Amino acid sequence: MSPQPPSPNGTSNDPDDPDREAARRRLREVTLVFLKLGTIAFGGPAAHTAMMRDELVRRRGWVSDQRFVDLMGATNLIPGPNSTELAIHLGYDRARRRGLLAAGVCFILPAALMVTALAWAYVTYGHTPAIQGILYGIVPVVIAIIAHALFSLLRTVVKNIWLGALAVAALAAYLLGVNELLILATGALSAAAVRLARRLRRDSPQGMLALPLLGLGGSPVFPDPTGGQLAQLLLTMLKIGSVLYGSGYVLLAFLRGDFVDRLGWITNQQLIDAVSIGQVTPGPVFTTATFIGYLVAGPIGAFLATVAIFLPSFLFVGLLTRLTDWLRSRAWTAALLDGLNTAALALMAGVSYELGRTAIVDGLTAAIALATLVLLWKTRLNNAWYIAAGALIGFAHTLLS
Numbered sequence: 001m002s003p004q005p006p007s008p009n010g011t012s013n014d015p016d017d018p019d020r021e022a023a024r025r026r027l028r029e030v031t032l033v034f035l036k037l038g039t040i041a042f043g044g045p046a047a048h049t050a051m052m053r054d055e056l057v058r059r060r061g062w063v064s065d066q067r068f069v070d071l072m073g074a075t076n077l078i079p080g081p082n083s084t085e086l087a088i089h090l091g092y093d094r095a096r097r098r099g100l101l102a103a104g105v106c107f108i109l110p111a112a113l114m115v116t117a118l119a120w121a122y123v124t125y126g127h128t129p130a131i132q133g134i135l136y137g138i139v140p141v142v143i144a145i146i147a148h149a150l151f152s153l154l155r156t157v158v159k160n161i162w163l164g165a166l167a168v169a170a171l172a173a174y175l176l177g178v179n180e181l182l183i184l185a186t187g188a189l190s191a192a193a194v195r196l197a198r199r200l201r202r203d204s205p206q207g208m209l210a211l212p213l214l215g216l217g218g219s220p221v222f223p224d225p226t227g228g229q230l231a232q233l234l235l236t237m238l239k240i241g242s243v244l245y246g247s248g249y250v251l252l253a254f255l256r257g258d259f260v261d262r263l264g265w266i267t268n269q270q271l272i273d274a275v276s277i278g279q280v281t282p283g284p285v286f287t288t289a290t291f292i293g294y295l296v297a298g299p300i301g302a303f304l305a306t307v308a309i310f311l312p313s314f315l316f317v318g319l320l321t322r323l324t325d326w327l328r329s330r331a332w333t334a335a336l337l338d339g340l341n342t343a344a345l346a347l348m349a350g351v352s353y354e355l356g357r358t359a360i361v362d363g364l365t366a367a368i369a370l371a372t373l374v375l376l377w378k379t380r381l382n383n384a385w386y387i388a389a390g391a392l393i394g395f396a397h398t399l400l401s
Contacts, residue, residue, distance in 0.1 A: 026095040027102060033060075034087055034106035038283045040387045041083075041107075045285070046351040047142045048083035050149030051383050052090060058152070059380055062094055065156040073341035074324040076184050079244050080313040081286040084108060088317040089324075097318075104314055108306065111283025112290045116302045118277050119294035123220060137368060137394025139359035141386045144372035146352040150345065157345045162194060163338060170346035175353070184343045191339025195331065221265050225297040230304060233296055236263070237289050237308035251275070251288065265296050286310065368393060 033055060041048045049072060056062045063071075071093070075085040084107060091103020158164045170183050222229050240254045252275050259266050266274075274295070278288030286309050293305025324337075360366050372386050 023095065023098075027098050030091045030095045030099045031102045031106055034091065034103045035110065036384060037087070038107040038110040040384050041282045042138050042142055042387065044351070045081070045083040046146050046348045048284075049086060049348060050142075050146040052083075052086060053149045053153065054145065054376070054383055056090055059382070063090065065153060067093070069153060069157050069341045069345070070324055070337060073337055073344050074320055075317075076340060076344055077323075078313075078316040078320060080241055080316060081284045081310070084284045084286065084310065085313045085317050085320075088314060089321065092317065092321050100314065100318065104310070104317075108284060108287070108310055111281050111287040112302070112306045114281045114283075115277055115287045115290040116294055116299065118281070119291045119302060122273065122277075122291075123295065136365065136397055137390035137392065138387055139390075140365040140369040141372045141390035143352060143356045143359055144369045144376060145383060145386070146348070147369075147373060148376040150349055150352065153345060157338075157341050159338065163191070163342045166190060166339060167342045167346045167349075170343040171350050174347055174350035180347055183347060184340060187343025187346075188336045188340040191342070192336040195335030220295055220298045220301065222297045222301075225301065230297060230300065232263070233293060233301055234304045234308045237293070237305045238311065240289075241286075241309040241312040251286065255288065255292065259292060259296075266292060270295060284310075364393075364397065 037048070037051055037055065041051050053065075053068055057065055057068050068090075071089045072082075072086055075082045075089065078085065084104060087107040088100050088104040091099035091101075093099075095102065158167055166187055170187050173183050173186075174180070225233075236258050240251075240258065244251060244254055252271070255274075256268070256271055260268055260271055271292070274288050274291040275285075277291050278285045281287065287306065289305040289309040290302045293301035293303070295301075297304075356369075360369055368390060372390075375381060375386070
């Protein structure tokens with residue numbers, strides 16, 4: 001009997017081949033891990049990043065802290081939702097091309113389904129279910145998860161006094177309202193410039209809160225959309241996903257410019273409601289597009305909008321995978337990556353500080369955050385347990401209030 005020829009990706013087609021079985025096992029792991037993360041990852045990109053670090057570095061050991069922060073920093077070089085792109089990149093690291101697709105789809109899918117259900121309630125009944133009480137308990141847990149990740153990554157990212165000073169300056173700039181992209185670019189270029197100056201001197205002779213949302217009810221803008229309307233929705237979301245850098249506030253500006261001002265398909269209030277739903281559901285904030293797609297063209301609109309706004313991220317990460325290794329392998333680009341990582345960590349700290357100011361509002365929320373932080377340090381419990389406990393406490397607090 002002749003041996004099985006190799007498959008196009010270089011593994012054997014023999015179903016009993018141990019390498020093939022190992023690849024299947026890694027793909028299953030990626031699928032299940034990112035489905036779980038997509039279901040519990042409340043709190044926005046900083047929280048998503050912290051949860052991925054806890055799950056994949058601390059608990060599973062899939063990548064080192066250095067590799068994790070390199071991927072985290074590199075995703076800031078490309079447009080699109082950074083935490084989703086980080087998930088896609090981590091999936092590629094674990095299970096190559098199939099892992100890239102599985103991680104991205106599984107991280108996006110739970111939130112997209114939840115947002116679609118909420119959009120249906122919004123259109124059908126004129127309101128979305130109030131979830132403020134549950135979030136009262138969840139968000140302090142998220143704050144603790146972010147704080148734990150920040151402290152854990154500090155020694156990996158801030159390698160010397162100079163990078164420490166850069167981190168403090170980047171955090172101050174963020175809190176003063178300086179544009180995030182400018183902070184990242186300045187951090188990267190400053191670190192590269194310092195590296196270059198040191199080399200020249202050595203070579204010289206001298207030696208980022210949910211409320212009940214009210215709407216108008218009714219039906220989508222196009223209950224029976226034409227091919228042209230669906231194509232316009234698809235292309236508009238594809239454009240936004242291809243060029244958008246920055247936070248959810250930048251996403252708000254892009255969506256308003258296209259869907260409120262240019263096309264006139266939704267109102268400002270509907271846009272604000274859509275962004276709010278994207279923020280209070282787990283997973284990527286970019287699932288705001290799912291909500292808008294449903295408002296415009298019902299379930300098919302939600303599906304097309306979701307695919308279009310996330311598709312560029314899969315393509316960009318596919319191109320970025322080799323670039324990250326190249327950046328780390330050369331002295332001056334490694335310095336640039338160190339500066340980028342330091343600025344990115346400072347931004348993460350700034351976002352978590354602002355989130356903490358709105359989330360820790362009384363003794364109970366402070367106690368939830370502190371207890372979660374202590375448990376994170378002392379145990380290896382899965383983040384899902386902390387999220388579930390926070391949700392139960394928040395729900396009970398609402399009932400008793």
